[in-house]
Amino acid sequence: xxxxxxxxxxxxxxxxxxxxxxxxxxxxxxxxxxxxxxxxxxxxxxxxxxxxxxxxxxxxxxxxxxxxxxxxxxxxxxxxxxxxxxxxxxxxxxxxxxxxxxxxxxxxxxxxxxxxxxxxxxxxxxxxxxxxxxxxxxxxxxxxxxxxxxxxxxxxxxxxxxxxxxxxxxxxxxxxxxxxxxxxxxxxxxxxxxxxxxxxxxxxxxxxxxxxxxxxxxxxxxxxxxxxxxxxxxxxxxxxxxxxxxxxxxxxxxxxxxxxxxxxxxxxxxxxxxxxxxxxxxxxxxxxxxxxxxxxxxxxxxxxxxxxxxxxxxxxxxxxxxxxxxxxxxxxxxxxxxxxxxxxxxxxxxxxxxxxxxxxxxxxxxxxxxxxxxxxxxxxxxxxxxxxxxxxxxxxxxxxxxxxxxxxxxxxxxxxxxxxxxxxxxxxxxxxxxxxxxxxxxxxxxxxxxxxxxxxxxxxxxxxxxxxxxxxx
Numbered sequence: 001x002x003x004x005x006x007x008x009x010x011x012x013x014x015x016x017x018x019x020x021x022x023x024x025x026x027x028x029x030x031x032x033x034x035x036x037x038x039x040x041x042x043x044x045x046x047x048x049x050x051x052x053x054x055x056x057x058x059x060x061x062x063x064x065x066x067x068x069x070x071x072x073x074x075x076x077x078x079x080x081x082x083x084x085x086x087x088x089x090x091x092x093x094x095x096x097x098x099x100x101x102x103x104x105x106x107x108x109x110x111x112x113x114x115x116x117x118x119x120x121x122x123x124x125x126x127x128x129x130x131x132x133x134x135x136x137x138x139x140x141x142x143x144x145x146x147x148x149x150x151x152x153x154x155x156x157x158x159x160x161x162x163x164x165x166x167x168x169x170x171x172x173x174x175x176x177x178x179x180x181x182x183x184x185x186x187x188x189x190x191x192x193x194x195x196x197x198x199x200x201x202x203x204x205x206x207x208x209x210x211x212x213x214x215x216x217x218x219x220x221x222x223x224x225x226x227x228x229x230x231x232x233x234x235x236x237x238x239x240x241x242x243x244x245x246x247x248x249x250x251x252x253x254x255x256x257x258x259x260x261x262x263x264x265x266x267x268x269x270x271x272x273x274x275x276x277x278x279x280x281x282x283x284x285x286x287x288x289x290x291x292x293x294x295x296x297x298x299x300x301x302x303x304x305x306x307x308x309x310x311x312x313x314x315x316x317x318x319x320x321x322x323x324x325x326x327x328x329x330x331x332x333x334x335x336x337x338x339x340x341x342x343x344x345x346x347x348x349x350x351x352x353x354x355x356x357x358x359x360x361x362x363x364x365x366x367x368x369x370x371x372x373x374x375x376x377x378x379x380x381x382x383x384x385x386x387x388x389x390x391x392x393x394x395x396x397x398x399x400x401x402x403x404x405x406x407x408x409x410x411x412x413x414x415x416x417x418x419x420x421x422x423x424x425x426x427x428x429x430x431x432x433x434x435x436x437x438x439x440x441x442x443x444x445x446x447x448x449x450x451x452x453x454x455x456x457x458x459x460x461x462x463x464x465x466x467x468x469x470x471x472x473x
Contacts, residue, residue, distance in 0.1 A: 006069055007418070019336060019382045020386050023064075027045070027379070032044055038099060041079050045058070045074075045376070046058075047375075053095050054093065055081055055093050055113040056093070058080070059077075060116070060377070062074035063123060063309070069417070075128075085143065088150075094111065112161050117137075118195075121137055127397060131199060131398070142205075145189060145212075148186060156219070158220075158223070159178065166179050168299040170363070171298075171300070176242060178239070180249055183219075184248075184251035184252040187252075188255035190209045190212040191255055193209035194209035221257060224252075225258070230268060232266075245288075246299075247310075250282075274288050275287055279334075280330065280355050283303055284303070285299065287301070295361065296353070296361025297361075302354070303334070305377040308380075309385065312328055325407050328385040328390055331381055332390070335353070349375065350371070350378075387414065390412075401448060404448070411430065423440075423441070436470070439466050440465045
């Protein structure tokens with residue numbers, strides 16, 4: 001029996017590797033136990049100081065917990081919310097860790113949150129490969145989708161939720177009635193509901209949600225896209241576009257809403273130091289906005305790792321792998337510089353960072369912000385982005401595939417990554433014969449390698465050890 005342990009990463013910058021290893025060590029303190037009173041799952045991941053279990057945080061945490069080799073299973077994270085689902089399909093944004101009751105703030109009285117469950121479940125399926133789980137959770141996801149539609153969709157087909165329902169409570173979006181991020185998130189929800197229907201070979205589910213997706217896609221592109229600014233905007237009650245460029249304008253990219261021309265315009269903002277292309281990618285508010293705060297000011301310029309993760313995953317959808325990697329590395333350096341500051345000051349990892357200099361964000365008048373040692377956010381960068389974008393590995397267990405996109409030839413790779421009951425090791429190394437890839441596996445899988453965008457090849461990798469010279473591919 002192989003001893004269970006976390007995958008080991010290799011990279012030329014040892015600080016990145018140390019942060020990755022330290023993240024798994026910190027994760028131990030985030031593992032909580034549900035009880036009869038709160039009704040949560042037996043084991044779940046939550047910031048120790050949190051009085052509630054938050055839906056947005058939990059969905060995003062699942063994206064790095066999938067790499068724990070099942071030591072920290074991500075499924076209970078989502079199951080705790082499904083257990084709380086109400087008869088009408090409602091799942092609220094926060095549940096008390098004390099008694100498990102929904103916590104409904106005045107500014108978000110119905111407890112709506114960005115609908116990310118289907119995206120998280122699709123990711124779980126490709127990393128864990130449990131089709132039965134997809135079948136089991138589908139009724140929950142359908143009921144939740146229906147509740148969102150009944151509760152928040154207006155006659156014009158767009159969704160209207162309060163500002164707090166977007167997860168960006170102090171973002172300067174005065175007059176907002178139809179948030180671009182929530183509408184794009186619901187399109188994303190429909191997109192992955194359709195994908196989950198395909199996984200179940202259920203044509204009815206697949207078609208139903210594909211129709212929802214394309215209807216919403218058309219409305220968002222027609223009403224929220226601004227040709228002159230090359231960006232997506234919120235709408236007011238009269239369906240006029242507002243002028244604030246927020247990080248919410250990038251959610252359509254993740255939901256695959258823009259065509260190539262629109263996507264290229266959004267990528268210009270990713271690179272533009274006047275808007276979102278700052279040293280620490282990406283601020284929650286455009287740098288040219290009059291309320292942009294150099295100290296972050298909550299959602300007036302702070303860099304929150306989940307939003308940076310979202311933009312990077314959107315860039316991937318349109319084939320911008322090198323840019324996605326560069327942004328991941330820049331964000332990781334900011335996390336590292338704040339964890340290891342010069343001088344006598346003690347470092348930490350934080351819930352939010354400043355956009356132009358290292359250090360935690362500041363939000364005047366907001367007590368307890370940002371939360372220190374906030375692995376719930378930072379793990380997305382130190383673990384998920386580290387594996388997927390810095391090293392460049394994309395794993396699909398059901399397809400038995402590992403895609404490795406190598407933007408530069410460096411000594412890097414991963415050891416003992418679990419593909420269900422198959423432990424996989426993939427490493428590059430410089431040898432006297434040239435650059436070599438060494439592979440080790442317990443079972444056959446299919447390995448696609450894309451080197452510098454110039455060489456691409458798919459090979460069946462047999463069980464045991466083997467190696468290949470990149471020059472010979």
